[in-house]
Amino acid sequence: MPFNTALTRKLGIRVPVVQGGMQWVGYAELASAVSNAGGLGLVGLVLTHCAHSTYPRRSAQGNPTMPHHDQVPLRCQPDPPPRPGPPDYGAYAQVIIDEGIKIVETAGNNPGPVITQLKKAGIIILHKCTTIRHAKSAVKLGVDFLSIDGFECAGHVGEHDITNFILLSRARQELGVPFIASGGFADGQGLAAALALGAEGINMGTRFMSTVEAPIHQKIKEAIVNAQETDTALVLRRWKNTSRLFANQVTKDALKVEKESTTGEFSEIAPFVSGKRGRQVFLNGDKDYGVWTAGQVIGLIHDIPTCAVLLERIEKEALEAMNRTRSLFNDAPASKL
Numbered sequence: 001m002p003f004n005t006a007l008t009r010k011l012g013i014r015v016p017v018v019q020g021g022m023q024w025v026g027y028a029e030l031a032s033a034v035s036n037a038g039g040l041g042l043v044g045l046v047l048t049h050c051a052h053s054t055y056p057r058r059s060a061q062g063n064p065t066m067p068h069h070d071q072v073p074l075r076c077q078p079d080p081p082p083r084p085g086p087p088d089y090g091a092y093a094q095v096i097i098d099e100g101i102k103i104v105e106t107a108g109n110n111p112g113p114v115i116t117q118l119k120k121a122g123i124i125i126l127h128k129c130t131t132i133r134h135a136k137s138a139v140k141l142g143v144d145f146l147s148i149d150g151f152e153c154a155g156h157v158g159e160h161d162i163t164n165f166i167l168l169s170r171a172r173q174e175l176g177v178p179f180i181a182s183g184g185f186a187d188g189q190g191l192a193a194a195l196a197l198g199a200e201g202i203n204m205g206t207r208f209m210s211t212v213e214a215p216i217h218q219k220i221k222e223a224i225v226n227a228q229e230t231d232t233a234l235v236l237r238r239w240k241n242t243s244r245l246f247a248n249q250v251t252k253d254a255l256k257v258e259k260e261s262t263t264g265e266f267s268e269i270a271p272f273v274s275g276k277r278g279r280q281v282f283l284n285g286d287k288d289y290g291v292w293t294a295g296q297v298i299g300l301i302h303d304i305p306t307c308a309v310l311l312e313r314i315e316k317e318a319l320e321a322m323n324r325t326r327s328l329f330n331d332a333p334a335s336k337l
């Protein structure tokens with residue numbers, strides 16, 4: 001095992017790379033491909049009806065290439081509930097426990113009750129944070145790892161606009177719990193940089209969208225490859241729910257409504273940011289059909305490899321980058337001249 005980080009040791013993986021449990025993307029076929037390639041694949045759990053929440057794990061179990069059925073991780077990624085009121089997170093957590101899930105990634109506000117419930121069952125918890133203040137709160141709850149999300153990331157970026165160069169260094173200075181870096185990572189050089197800043201590994205979402213096994217339309221993968229790092233936009237800042245989205249026409253229309261609305265009523269922008277329309281993008285291949293999340297890392301993505309090829313390349317690039325860094329320092333005695 002060439003990498004020896006807290007993440008690889010704790011999870012028994014070869015490469016310290018975690019695949020984000022992306023909504024409408026993080027299905028069993030992608031998670032198993034990442035896990036088989038040496039990383040940690042996550043199945044995104046969309047909370048609709050509790051009886052359905054066993055589906056991702058059972059799908060992965062049905063995949064003959066998945067080596068450890070009992071280690072299929074599940075990410076609690078809430079979708080808007082089908083009726084008024086919050087989802088019954090405790091019930092979902094109990095299904096996760098009953099199904100024997102060993103690793104869970106959590107996110108969002110007030111995660112305490114669910115984290116406590118999962119920790120009592122011996123489950124390893126990775127918790128996503130966009131600020132050091134929230135990370136410290138999660139540490140008190142007993143999480144095993146923190147996933148520190150920089151401003152570059154896709155989806156919810158928080159409201160403080162702190163990029164990873166600062167955020168990761170602050171995490172190294174302040175946190176007593178191992179952390180991984182999320183937002184802006186696509187290659188081995190990024191992994192080496194994250195390790196140098198104190199992280200134990202990296203989380204990648206957008207990069208895994210553009211892989212052979214990602215269960216989304218080929219045209220969306222090609223749109224990512226053809227995009228620049230400037231092709232994202234921040235939406236919903238007016239309502240303090242800022243999200244980084246791919247800058248397609250719908251996103252631009254939503255931004256126009258957000259900036260020009262005189263009432264500030266969310267109902268004006270709601271039709272543009274509909275999750276149902278966003279899901280259809282991944283099915284019909286029309287990048288302008290609805291909004292979808294993408295990180296600034298799209299500027300670093302230039303191909304559509306298999307997960308195995310991608311992780312092998314990241315491993316090779318990271319080792320080369322670390323060796324290059326070491327070669328820049330010569331510990332031979334200085335000349336007296």
